[in-house]
Amino acid sequence: DSGVTQTPKHLITATGQRVTLRCSPRSGDLSVYWYQQSLDQGLQFLIQYYNGEERAKGNILERFSAQQFPDLHSELNLSSLELGDSALYFCASSSAGTSFGEQYFGPGTRLTVT
Amino acid sequence: DAKTTQPNSMESNEEEPVHLPCNHSTISGTDYIHWYRQLPSQGPEYVIHGLTSNVNNRMASLAIAEDRKSSTLILHRATLRDAAVYYCILRVNSGGSNYKLTFGKGTLLTVNP
Numbered sequence: 001d002s003g004v005t006q007t008p009k010h011l012i013t014a015t016g017q018r019v020t021l022r023c024s025p026r027s028g029d030l031s032v033y034w035y036q037q038s039l040d041q042g043l044q045f046l047i048q049y050y051n052g053e054e055r056a057k058g059n060i061l062e063r064f065s066a067q068q069f070p071d072l073h074s075e076l077n078l079s080s081l082e083l084g085d086s087a088l089y090f091c092a093s094s095s096a097g098t099s100f101g102e103q104y105f106g107p108g109t110r111l112t113v114t
Numbered sequence: 115d116a117k118t119t120q121p122n123s124m125e126s127n128e129e130e131p132v133h134l135p136c137n138h139s140t141i142s143g144t145d146y147i148h149w150y151r152q153l154p155s156q157g158p159e160y161v162i163h164g165l166t167s168n169v170n171n172r173m174a175s176l177a178i179a180e181d182r183k184s185s186t187l188i189l190h191r192a193t194l195r196d197a198a199v200y201y202c203i204l205r206v207n208s209g210g211s212n213y214k215l216t217f218g219k220g221t222l223l224t225v226n227p
Binding site: 002004035042043090092102103104105106107108 | 150152156157158159160163201219220
């Protein structure tokens, strides 16, 4: 158990819909990272927040957005969903800010878009 | 964009050393090399990272070539639990405090009993 929790575990929704994925980092970690893992694209970094502020951006689509709240939990919002958005979404946390040091990954949320 | 190249798969026997290679020929001086692994049905797990010098920790060793264009993750004695996909990752500075993370496709390591 990494100490990072993600909810829900599974999510099934239809194209065009909007969903919110939630992540609670390990106690004391200020950085939260979001990743997408699909069969064809592999593991891709989406975005990082550090203590409530966006710190780094990866291959995140404009239809996707994220935020980190004062209690440090984070949410990833996915809108106008397409079939290709079906994937495993991982959240990770670390104590580091700009350095990509040791990250602790959650168990993931499996999103299925039908 | 800086990227990494890894073999798609490798096989090892239990209790033997394993050397997992990674090429990153476009790496620049400030890019860190990181390794993560992903066991079946789990999220990725940190293994090790380094910049220029070889690094050791309780899980593995990281050997970085002198020109930094390649690196090797060394598992000293493979166990069945080490069967996983191993990712070689570059943390690439893209100006100021911004950086990009470039993942390799990963190497699927099979460990035979």
